[in-house]
Amino acid sequence: MTRLRQLWYDVRSSFWFLPAFMFTGAIALALLLIDIDTRLAGDMFSNWPRLFGAGAEGARGLLEAIAGSMISVAGVVFSITLVALSLASSQYTSRVLRHFMRDPANQFVLGSFVGIFAYCLIVLRTIRGSDEGSFVPALAVLVGLLLGLVGIAVLVFFIHHISVSIQASQILATVADETLRVIDKLFPADAGPAADDTDEPMPAAAPGQRWHPVSAERSGYIEQVDVEALLVFAVGHGAVLRLERRIGDFVVEGAAFAGVLSAKPPTEADAARLRAALSVGRTRSLDQDVAFGIRQLADVALKALSPGINDSTTAEMCLDRLGALLLRLADRSIRARRHGADGRLRLVDCGPSYEALANEALDSVRQNAAGNVSVLARLFVVLRLVGAHTRLPARRRVLLAHAQAAAELARRSVEAPRDRERLDALAAQLVSELSAPALD
DSSP states (O other): OHHHHHHHHHHHHSSSHHHHHHHHHHHHHHHHHHHHHHHHOSHHHHTOHHHHOOOHHHHHHHHHHHHHHHHHHHHHHHHHHHHHHHHHHHHTOGGGHHHHHTOHHHHHHHHHHHHHHHHHHHHHTTOBOGGGOOBOOHHHHHHHHHHHHHHHHHHHHHHHHHHHHTSHHHHHHHHHHHHHHHHHHHSOTTSSSOOOGGGSOOOOOOTTOEEEEEEBSSOEEEEEEOHHHHHHHHHHHTOEEEESSOTTOEEOBTSEEEEEEESSOOOHHHHHHHHHTEEEESSOOSSSOHHHHHHHHHHHHHHHHSTTTOOHHHHHHHHHHHHHHHHHHTTSOOOSEEEOTTSSEEEEOOOOOHHHHHHHHHHHHHHTOTTOHHHHHHHHHHHHHHHHTOOOHHHHHHHHHHHHHHHHHHHHHOOOHHHHHHHHHHHHHHHHHHHSOOOO
16 A cells, blocks of 8 residues: 555656646547537538638648647747756756656646647548548537647746746745645644653563564665554554664665564564555655655755855745744654554654754754855744744754754854854844743
8 A cells, every 4th residue: 555655646746647648638538529520510510600610621731730839839848847957956956856847737738738739630630521521520620729729828827837936935835835734744733732752661572572673675765654554563463663764764675674573573474564564765755754845945055055056045045944844843743652553552663853853954054054144144033933832842952952053153154243243142042042941
């Protein structure tokens, strides 16, 4: 089931799925309309000569013009998309390309043009002149004309859409919105009080029990984990499972990715069941990987802070989006210990924790923001905003550590006294607020 879900996620993310579906649908529409024309040909269409009165040569010329223009425009759309992907990769990070590939608007535009082209080809082959036993599918030709007009509108929409979608603010909003949806799915607000339940002790091994490793069957990144399947396995075998790798980690073929606390080592069939609960692929996937969404935003900030680009505004926008993600996580329960239906601890996950996600979001940005007054100031503002909505003392201590690290960096890297005084004031206020207990 895990692999099927991952396969469906990959299919939806691919650039070919929707265009292929539309291509097939256009062929089916053409065949349907031709069949209708065959059944209704004659007097019905003769009553509307301005709509259905085209002869065989006129219909051929019309459909040939539409088909030729649509396939030409499809090539232009493909070229523009490649240029947009190249710009996004060089200007931001290659990890945002997935969002362009899975953008339904881009897929719909390409599918529209290849679909109209296929439609015209199917209708063209049925048109016959008087010397061939005259047949002109008038209704299908009229729909082809309308589809050609729709294609023009789609082209205008695509030019507008692609010019908007390559803007930094739009890319960051897309990544952040998708990550927020993953947070809401994995850590719902109604899952109980916010707490990282990593403090619960590991179960002690009973006499005769020990940890048995389970190795991966191939190398790759963990894309999805079927938690329910793992819990069912653990309860059914009276065992405790411990994942040695978290979602997004790279596993190596033959290396252990999990451990089973039981009296007997798992059989090969049991090991196969455990492996089937994990989806391992060539790249990280955002479907269950909150850290990957955070990583993409941090990577865009790092590219913006690089000497070759030096775009502080984009880095500040990244911090704003990262702050929104940390704020959404501030009061969510991030479970690392999971209990089975019998109420006993059955699954020990190795992450993520709030601290790990905060480090993923802020460490690399701070480390590359030395001397950048505006970015450091925005970092203090973001930390203050997140801290104001964070109640758990452990999570406030995480934010406090980041605030102190940023304050130390500002004192060390900012030379201008005026700028340093401004950052010192922001840092002092932030540290004071985070050191105090959270207000209810």
